[in-house]
Amino acid sequence: MGIPVPSTAAGRDGLAALLERPERAVIALDFDGTLAEIVPDPDQARAHPAAVPALAAIAPLVGTVLVLTGRPAGVAVRYGGFADVPGLEHLVVLGHYGAERWDAASGALHTPEPHPGVAAARAELPDVLRATVAAQGASLEDKGRAIAVHTRRATDPQAAFDALRAPLHALAARHALIVEPGRLVLELRPPGMDKGVALAQFVRDVNAETVLYAGDDLGDLAAFGTVEQRRSNGQPGLLVCSGSAEVTELADRADLVVEGPRGVIDLLSALAGALR
């Protein structure tokens, strides 16, 4: 399969720069919905079976491959199967929207101090859920440094999501946290970091020329913003949307829309084929 042609001039420039100087490129990818199919139970999510082979094929051909996720970095490494993979010796996983870092080269995981507001919110959450009638069937994913309230398995997922918005924003505000909305999930997490800040710092640190960023959810918009900002300074980039019917905001800003994780993996494989 050939490389799909980006629909924008900026995207075509980004792709050309990546192919001409791959050693100066960062390929940055979200996890859930981009490398892993969306499933009802967050603990059952795993990287698509073809994801690791595709990453391992392209990683030695480009500057750096980065996974940038809202998951704790260690969870993404486990669910992704990213440790000890030939070809992925230099993979970096930034978790909790960039607050945590795992390096394949050393196996080291860097985690910041916990935010005290998370423990306080954790204690109050059961009462908030009980008081929200439409939230019946919502479930908690305790990520340690953050807590995600999932409504995918609620009786009425969208009604539960809508009904929980205001009480969760109030709870977050009481404890100096923010609410990160996603695909039928509202996450209470510390402020101060997002995928845009994390991506900007990372590409600066590795002195990248080109950035390909692929994501599927609202939390990825900040990373899109970083690539757009860099492009306005003449630094090439390529924005890829892992398309779904659930989220349309990224498709509107992407240079390439592919069909979910399978489409992202096919793109990575096509890029590796062209670079070999």
Ligand SMILES: O=P(O)(O)OC[C@H]1O[C@H](O[C@H]2O[C@H](CO)[C@@H](O)[C@H](O)[C@H]2O)[C@H](O)[C@@H](O)[C@@H]1O
């Ligand atoms: O930044 P990401 O890697 O995209 O992580 C964002 C959130 O993804 C996960 O939730 C989503 O995937 C689940 C499993 O497929 C699905 O059940 C849920 O509805 C989705 O929102 C994850 O559970 C969250 O912790 C992440 O913040």
